[in-house]
Amino acid sequence: MIAKTGQKSPQAGQYKSRCCGFEITIRQQENLPMCPTCRKEALWKLVKAGKK
Numbered sequence: 362m363i364a365k366t367g368q369k370s371p372q373a374g375q376y377k378s379r380c381c382g383f384e385i386t387i388r389q390q391e392n393l394p395m396c397p398t399c400r401k402e403a404l405w406k407l408v409k410a411g412k413k
């Protein structure tokens with residue numbers, strides 16, 4: 362599952378940025394942030410699903 366900066370996360374869990382591999386934990390329906398290290402929009406890939 363992949364979502365990009367500005368979209369709401371479809372599922373809670375741990376997401377990894379495509380650009381540099383930075384990992385974040387985010388709740389469901391929370392806006393996905395910019396990549397904090399690249400400081401630009403990122404594609405976030407769900408790497409570990411969290412609890413609902």
Ligand SMILES: [Zn+2]
Nearest residue numbers: 380381396399
């Ligand atoms: Zn990055």
